[in-house]
Amino acid sequence: MAELIVNPNIPDPDDFYAELLAAHEGRAKAESDAFNARLILLLANHVGDRTVLTQALEAAARSRNVDE
């Protein structure tokens, strides 16, 4: 069964990060939020694997509360 990849997996991470920020540049908060929602849905569909998606949701929730 597939596992959520939690180790580095994107070649040239600085470049991706810059591209992500650039995509949000000049957008109002509401527009940025809508953009993020669309991005999440597209990436989730690409992943497809329900187990991995659940793991990603859990991982995202955990890192927010890491100090609690």
Add this chain to the structure above:
Amino acid sequence: MSRIFETPLYPYRRSKDQDTVRAVRHPVVVVGAGPVGLALAIDLTTQGVPVVVLDDNDKVSFGSRAICFAKRTLEIMDRLGCADSMVERGVQWSLGKVYFDERQVFEFNLLAEGGHKRPAFINLQQYYLEHELVARLRALAEEGMAIDLRGNNKVTAVRRTADGVQLTVDTPQGPYEIEADWLAACDGASSPVRRALGLDFVGRVFEDNFLIADIVMEGGAESPVERRFWFDPPFNRGQSALLHKQPDNVWRVDLQLGWNIDKAEESKPERVIPRLKAFLGEDARFELEWVSIYTFQCRRMEKFKHDRVIFAGDSAHQVSPFGARGANSGIQDADNLAWKLALVLQGKAPESLLDSYDLERRQAADENILHSSRSTDFITPKSETSRLFRDAVLDLSEHFPATRPMVNSGRLSLPSVYDGSPLNGPDCEGMPSRTRPGAPACDAPVSGGWLLDRLGGRFQLLTIECDAPEHLEIEGIGVERLAMSATGQEELRTRWLGSAESAVYLLRPDQHVVGRWRSFDREAVRSAVLRAVGR
């Protein structure tokens, strides 16, 4: 325009029960002559149980109400002898269009699987269904069967006793008393029986109002044979809208209105007509056949069986209208209950068999509530983030197929599979999942007709490429064999055999699978039958 729902269909007639000194006792009294009560009464009667049906009214339901009947309902209606004219009159559609704001974001074609006698669903006004059921009930009565539908008989008091129920019934000629071994409360969401017994009905209220209007266009313009659904359209900003076709050129319009409205005010034609014109165009000329504003809830009773009182349909559970799960699930309640009640009354099964009604149909209600709550949450997002994702799904769906399956304007009602039911017998490896124990029988063309036309109303052994006795008698329960060959019957093979070469299926009177084997084993079938009747 004939308004069949304004004509008394079963006017009050004095019953001889009103002239006795002691209350007359009946095996089953059904309260409510809606789709569920009528279906239950017909099913019980044809299984040999005398029934009295009490209704506080004497007409079919007012207005179209439930308009979408799913395949499983049609299959049950077939078993009860009522489906042909429903399907003949009903509208079959398969094209759906989804709009967001001012744009059509996509359309879909619900290509129904072939090899079934009945379509995936039809649109038909509830009053036509009820009309059909009343006609069937009358025909049975004329054949001499003990089925008695009493109009304008309003239940005003319910008392539970150790072995039955006592009722006070009000009529235009005053009240009378009646008793029943079993009371089936099919008296709708506001169930007077449930209230009289002070039973709970908890769940989630959706804070929203919807305007439903049935309209007939001047000049008889036909509405498109498709379902159109709008999210946040310009003519109903921030809300939803639905347009659906019914028979007789009736258009069903459903407009979400939001929570803080004055219901009485919004129901007035001077408020309704401008709303409809904003939707259909200023030049639209139409007649309003029926208008209703409703708020819905998703809830169910904690238990559907309370001693000798059994709840079925909306009296037991309520869902949002998205997905057509109200009337459809209620009819499945009746389908599940009738044979069990008949066996108990005939002394062939212990009373505890009825606990399985409670269990199986509560499981089904939970499934329906889950699906309809999800649709509702998509249609009317409850938070800013929920709306953000909903809108993102709709925006993406205009350009990519990826998110279209997430667009949820109602998931069509499918029958529940009674997985894990204590009535289920053994499963057999290699056979298809869709006909596993607990599942409703899946139709297939067979030589000379349809499989489902030959199933139901009694226990049966369906044998495919396999030998078995023609008839078994197991402690008073008759089991009849239905022998089939899969040669040249591809659907039968795919749906019932899978990778197996042969199969023996034991089926309940409601066409649900009890258990299955590769070959006939008398002891195995015997123990499965006894288990399926709760012994």
